[in-house]
Amino acid sequence: MSEESIKSYFDKVDSLKSSFISRLADAVAIPSISAEPERRPDVRRMGLWLESQLKELGATDIVLKDLGIQHDTADLPLPPIVLARYGTDPDKKNILIYGHYDVQPAQLEDGWNTDPFTLIEKDDVFYGRGATDDKGPVVAWLNMLQAHKELGLEIPVNLVFCFEGMEESGSLGLEELIIAEKDEYFKGVDAVCISDNYWLGTKHPVLTYGVRGCNYYSITIEGPAADLHSGLFGGVVHEPMIDLSHIFSKLVTPKGEILIPGIQEMVAPLTTAEDKLYDAINFDLEGFEGNIGSKTVIQDNVKDALQARWRNPSLSIHGVEGAFYGAGAKTVIPAKVIGKFSIRTVPDIESAKLDQIVIKYVEDIFATLGSKNKLKAELIHDGMYWVTDPHNWSFRAAAKATKAVWNVEPDYTREGGSIPITLSFQDVLKTSVILLPIGRGDDGAHSTNEKLDLVNYIQGTKTLGAYLHYLSQEEKDA
Ligand code: BES
Ligand code: MN
Ligand code: MN
Secondary structure, three states: OOHHHHHHHHHHHHHOHHHHHHHHHHHHOOOOEOOOHHHHHHHHHHHHHHHHHHHHOOOEEEEEEOOOEEOOOOOEEOOOEEEEEEOOOOOOOEEEEEEEOOEOOOOHHHOOOOOOOOOEEEOOEEEOOOOOOOHHHHHHHHHHHHHHHHHOOOOOOEEEEEEEOOHHHOOOOHHHHHHHHOOOOOOOOOEEEEOOOEOOOOOOOEEEEEEOEEEEEEEEEEOOOOOEEHHHHOOOOOOHHHHHHHHHHOOEOOOOOEOOOOOHHHOOOOOHHHHHHHHHOOOOHHHHHHHHOOOOOOOOOHHHHHHHHHOOOEEEEEEEEOOOOOOOOOOEEOOEEEEEEEEEEOOOOOHHHHHHHHHHHHHHHHHHHOOOOEEEEEEEEEEOOEEOOOOOHHHHHHHHHHHHHHOOOOEEEEOOOOOOOHHHHHHHOOOEEEEOOOEOOOOOOOOOOOEEEHHHHHHHHHHHHHHHHHHHHOOOOO
């Protein structure tokens, strides 16, 4: 594979721009929200859309793995995992591509400027739910196939696609599938590439070698048999929401310090060598503020902020099911509330031990309240952190691809977010994993007005293709 054919691929990508945009628009139009029960059919529809796209582009051995039923409150059917191959040449390396086709919830009323499920362009930026997380990158892989197909250019590696529809809800069923398919569908995989994260800032491309884990908990507090009038029963009953507020206040300080004893002790100490890595990153506090859209960063320097995001645990409080949340002033005492919080985990926190510490802590705090309500604290889902060596053959190929497209050396970053399946791929398939992002740090994943810049979409599609070309030439590490 010559530099010349990479160049021809780049030109083809440029010329297919409008076709790529309409493909992304089609993907965004399907509201595949895994967290909302009533949207589950749309998640499935998105999986079927991917199947038809893959078929049209010439993928083979396309299988929709049925994962059965999600055994919790609603007993919903799980969306299929879409598996496909592209090429089966025994002389080529086998690269597994993972992405997710589900998205976060989104409603116009949340503060979107335009309908979240209609891809809309303004000043060369595309807005829509999933534009960057993770439909843009998933569709970019499809674009890469289309460009090669239309050019008649051979892809120099064999591809194994694995697209799931439950990532935003804890990747239910995926780890079991990887274990089951380890010596079957996933046999012989040499490397895994995931494009499901973002540049650190808005200008400089990055390659990512770590993610935090995420253990997500719920606290259910039940008291009265039904919601009550606070005029009649305020001061008379133990209120679930008051109990919950007390518990919430004992989890974390306003400066982000986790108050649960025993967690910090498990965090791997910062070595001088690791500490130095942060000095080389192209980023500043203004960059953080730009990502956030306000000047509310806790730390007063970029190094501490990056360490807080990449290598330290954090605890966030997400919401309360059952609480009054609408406009106005309703004088209700909610009878049952479910508080939700999560902890981002880092090396060397032991997940099972963390769960035990956290649940016992919540129970102990509740016991001190002297409330007659009933409490249940439990884990909803967990996903492990992952950190790897950013200088292996896969990263070398990705660095060359980045250089070829953007004409700069990439920064090497870790992420504060989580992709629960990353470590499973590495451990079960005994292979290296790389995170190769397309979008920018200010794309607003999970937020309102999520976007993907056109240049990132197009150059990102180039980068993914170039990565495969350089991978085919790169010598695998021993
Ligand atoms: N694409 C994100 C992961 C991510 C987030 C990478 C931020 C880099 C920065 C992914 O779709 C995601 O949102 N993951 C969830 C996982 C959770 C449900 C366990 C997350 O991080 O909240
Ligand atoms: Mn994602
Ligand atoms: Mn996400």
